[in-house]
Amino acid sequence: MSTESSVEKPAQRVAIKGASLRLGEGEEALEGCRCPDCGDTFYPPRTVCLSCYHEGLDRVALSRCGALHTFTIARMALPGAFVKAPYVIAQVQLPEGVIIPTVLDDVDPESVQIGMELEIVIEKAMSDAEGNDVMAFKFRPLKGGAA
Amino acid sequence: MSTESSVEKPAQRVAIKGASLRLGEGEEALEGCRCPDCGDTFYPPRTVCLSCYHEGLDRVALSRCGALHTFTIARMALPGAFVKAPYVIAQVQLPEGVIIPTVLDDVDPESVQIGMELEIVIEKAMSDAEGNDVMAFKFRPLKGGAA
Amino acid sequence: MSSRVVVLGVGLHPFGRHPDKSIGEMARVAGLAALKDAGVEYKDVQAGFCAHVNQGVGAGLRTFGQLGMTGIPVTNIELACASSSRAAMLSADAIANGLYDVVMVIGVEKMERGLLSGVGGKEFGYNDAMGINLMPAIYAMWAQRHMHLHGTKHEHFAKVSEKAHRNGALNPNAQYQKAISLEDVLTSRMIADPITLYECSPTTDGASAVILASEAVARKHTNAPVFLDTWVGGTPEYHRGEAEQAEGPNAVLAQKAYEAGGLGPEDVDVCQIHDAFSPGEVFLAEELGFCPEGEGGPFIWEGNTEIGGRIPINTDGGLLSRGHPIGATGGAMITELALQLRGDAGQRQVPDAKTALLHNAGIGGVNVMVLKR
Amino acid sequence: MSSRVVVLGVGLHPFGRHPDKSIGEMARVAGLAALKDAGVEYKDVQAGFCAHVNQGVGAGLRTFGQLGMTGIPVTNIELACASSSRAAMLSADAIANGLYDVVMVIGVEKMERGLLSGVGGKEFGYNDAMGINLMPAIYAMWAQRHMHLHGTKHEHFAKVSEKAHRNGALNPNAQYQKAISLEDVLTSRMIADPITLYECSPTTDGASAVILASEAVARKHTNAPVFLDTWVGGTPEYHRGEAEQAEGPNAVLAQKAYEAGGLGPEDVDVCQIHDAFSPGEVFLAEELGFCPEGEGGPFIWEGNTEIGGRIPINTDGGLLSRGHPIGATGGAMITELALQLRGDAGQRQVPDAKTALLHNAGIGGVNVMVLKR
């Protein structure tokens, strides 16, 4: 609470509630789960495999790139949301087979096409009460990819 | 909204939501329902008789006096409540047989006894947005009654 | 002990905006109408289910208590927009197995203004921050995928709403009793492409009541019973590598219902489906087997789902025009189909309707039913 | 098709304060424990009921979805503090009638801090203004009436809580695992005379899971099944000129359960009752027939409801000490009785318990069950 302690404690990077992110160690990415028995992959992370019911899945970093599965252009902002209308709500399919609900960044909503290649952007959404950087993610068109 | 209109419109007396009161015409009282078929009486008012299922009951003014059926001394105030702890939460049985949940007024909580005779007090609880007097009720020991 | 189940009585409190009415008041109106329709008294009711979503603790008491206090077990059932059809299914299970002869379902909801938002916890998180919890967006994304895969057009979806409002104009219990043009639908405010405001079900207050009875008891009250013949419910199934299903495996459940009921989609004379948003009817026309996969758009565009068409859908206006007080919707669907099968649907009547299908979906599951006379 | 119903598996997530755990997480722990206890796999479960009160739309998906997504119907059930026992009763109905062989009930609740408040709408009204919506006050007023009519003393009620905490200290899943003295109970902060803070059930988070199965399937997994033998539920009955009943007609329902189960109160070896507030056990000792009307206070004071007494009640600590996550409580009651009837209750074991009675009450209704081995 004192000025001293806030100087001593550097801001941490923490994932926003409801998003599972691998932060800080090497390349940042979504964090999912992989079943050591059958290899199926899940996002968000879970404990029990939906394919083979194995209990205790391995945490894995997910691919940073994927393809647009589907989308819509939201024309009205929701109360409390950080994004301003119009914005693109999207489902992104990663090579692991999982589909990630997210929003698109750096894109003209009218030019969005199903199938376009996308990459993740992980960025600060806000600060929390302890002064930590609360991190969230979006996806944006892959540079050099089909857009 | 203008000063003129608020001058023109005198404050009305309206019952607080959740209480059924007969206001303004003659002696004020709780308003219940009486079944024209079987004579059973209800508070709060209802449409279908619980004894004989007759539909369409008559509105009646209820007795202003009754006996304490049971009570407790609440030692903590609830957020938003107008009463300050300690206060007496009570059930009052009227001669019609109905039991009225209420609070007691003008009474030392420690001296309350089941069976004591009570009378209704109808008084303003607050003003509403339109400037009306919002009326509520309590019960208090009957003057001259056994207390 | 096994019995066929009869939809003996149905009743509605008119759907609309009723900010000054309590759920008890609306439930009483619907409940008394259903009792009268059934020809039974409240004291004949042996069990109750109160279907609602956001009406708080004690809703069963506050609704059934308006009709009587006979000591029967009353259970609150929640399955989001499919709450009252699920409650009817549990009632039907009990009657079919001889547990009760007369069961009453009251579905009721007073809704908050604003567009439906999806599943959420109480804490602000990623979906809130990103504006993802926008219910129309979920249907919009399914719609975009359908457009991408099958060439479906916005006009196809919009036609659903135009037709719904045309039907709603014939229904005195509907929230909107006014026809609107395709142009009106297409040019109303865009919410989430391709869904416009008039392609979203409105915010609605209302109540429905359904009295189900064993055949033996029902035959004492009617010579032409409408049977709740078959009912199945389910949740989304996970299949590795496949995209997520909607609220549940619609096609799988429809197939189960057809098999159990000994019929096929070609035998359905009238149908109620879950058009919370206009694309719903396009998807379901396919999933329920009325047209091949991908052809739902043109199928509806050509008028096949209108009254007088091959398979009239949502003759009462559907969620879009009749309104969608979420806890009450399934009961309203049953109500309309019972009226249709009795021949009592007035201006909305589908001639000689003998077999009806019902699909009601919510976050948490899907219900499919077959009704027959 | 009629089958006896077996309590095949039970599991709990420890009760307590778990602000950082989601309901899914707690449900998964309880659910996996129950599956393991039953010796069945999740894919054997044919239907699910999610009992909760305040966990919002989609709770069934968020809990059962942690264990698998097999497409089974999952229905959310709410009956306030009696939600999960009601869910178990609907499951038992379905199994008894041959509809399913294996059904799972998950009861779960994350509670807001603070004392339970009663039935209420969303709008501020008379009861709010007057501070009447204080849940302990309702039990306190029943208690005052009991004291007036029968001479019951505050010490009699307080003894219930002292005994509950003594039992809870033996239960690793209890919220409070610490015995407290009668003096502690009597001198803790007065809430609503005669009820003190330690006579109120606490604010609790937790989950319970119960797997019910048909006898045929259960016999493949166990040689000593615990049967859910009898179950009845009800709402308050109106009788002209009589005072309002509690959450339901406790004595009437108990009598029905005894008749259906072919037993009397003298045959009950162990019992779980609804002690949301300490007077509950005094009233129920009478209403369930363990002692004559009006004698509940002395009956408890003399130790009759302790482990080792004539009729041990709430051996796991009850709502007062085990905790009361309202949606999960009924399942926890079933869990304790199943352990007792199997002889697996450890330090809390009632020797040679063969017959058990359960009473669970909430705003909206009361459930009474008989379990047998």
Ligand SMILES: [Zn+2]
């Ligand atoms: Zn696996």
Ligand SMILES: [Zn+2]
């Ligand atoms: Zn009458």
